[in-house]
Amino acid sequence: MMRGGKVWAWFIMFLGVLYFFLPLLATFIFSLKARLGELSFQAYINIFNSPQFMYNFLASVLWAVFTIIVGILLFVPTAFVIRLRVPKARSSVEFITLLPFVIPPIVYVFGLVRTYSQPPLLIVDSPFLLIAGYTILSMPYMYRSVDTGLRSIDVRTLTEAAQSLGAGWTTILFRVILPNIRTAILSGAFLSFAIVIGELILAQYLVKPAFAPYMAYVMQQKAFEPAAMAIVSFALTWIAMGIISLIGRGQQVQVAGGR
């Protein structure tokens, strides 16, 4: 019975691996066919030499960086204050941070664009609205990372120790709390990065340069370049996830060392 179970398990795993890898394999093979009759990295050379690709890609990186900064500035003090001083606000804040799961992105963008595209709230063209929207879309991940990080350290003792040494609140936040949860913040940051880089709807409807809308556009124009971009995008997701799991491991070592 055990042996039969094992064959069955291998078979299911085999199907899973096929499902995981066949689309990627097909995309990769396709991305190598840019030159007629031979396999080459021409499509990759083309996209990395394309100024438009670099422009849209770097725009996305820029949005991601600002989203991460706004997220840190907004969620670290909030989660810190709630843990330390206003536990009453915990349930309402947690409810709000989970709202982006309930409101589908397209519905959220619909509300956002409609709200801010009419006077007196005509800020639909401002890049700040895009960054604010990205901050909201990545909030469930960022806030939860920060909150988990705070749970793993003794916030109260650290704060009281800093206070008794005469530290003010900004010093406590930025020089005591922030360095202690930097691994949690980093993993939240890389998740936000992956989300912003792959996000299509917000940039498309706010008409801003970004990687995903550019890719959707190129998909309708060319054959091989989008395949190369899909591979690049998948590699970026992998790198972001890899770094998260790497620094996640680093965190455990650090906690053990700190104690």
Next chain:
Amino acid sequence: MTVSDAVKRDAPEARPAKHKRSWAWLGVMPFFIFTFLFLLYPSSTIVIKSFQDSITHTFTFQNIVTLLHSPYLMQSYWISIKLSLITAIGGGIFGFLLAYAAIRGSLPRFIAAGLMTFSGVASNFAGVPLAFAFIALLSPTGLLIGWMRALGYNPYFHGFTLYTFAGLAIVYMYFQFPLMVLVIAPAIEGMRREWLEASENLGASSFQYWRYVALPILGPALLGTMILLFGNAFGAFATAQALTGGQINLVTIVIGSELRGDVLGNAGVGYALSLGMVVVMALAIIGYTVLQRRTERWLR
């Protein structure tokens, strides 16, 4: 005299406490202001404007009535729900089998760890690149279709196309079953080996173990996670948009084209359509939460 003395003596003690509380509330204010401006207020306009005449701004049920009487819009809900149900059940079953095989199939240890990493990446791999990956695989000139043609079978001659419902369902599965693996794995790990051993000692067959022990315990977790998958597919937009160019009539696609230009001819109906989505999503999340709580009773 004594009373005012007492007040004077009390005052310095009372003040710092009050001061602290007001400071603490100030600390969470940026969060509430930001989320009010960019999440709560824009979202609440969806609810408010669903019940508002788009020209006179008076209260009305007309938008909802128009929505309910439009075969085109009701059909878009139905297609979205059908697609989400099929991929939630299909992805749920396959994801469960995968997770169970990796954790309880006596496979080498590294397979379970590898599966979890792949699932983390794959559940985040959606939208435009995912659509393209399946075009490279399953379009008429795709890799797999090429192989099948070489074997003498062309699915495109038998009613299959990537760009309609069946194709979209296959593509959605790519981010559905990894999510199932991620969410259901802790529940499978929480199942004790003793339960299997005890039922075997009592002479239960494999079928009886599943029917009377494993499934009643895992049931709520399975159902709850499938509801989560349902919501996951129901709210998806980018993948379908990139794959079909907006040709398939999903609710998200209709909302997207409504946002691009006023295709419904009535702004209020667009809000009502969005409100309907939020209601379905809220029901799904509530269902998931309730079932998750029932699961935790057994598996800890």
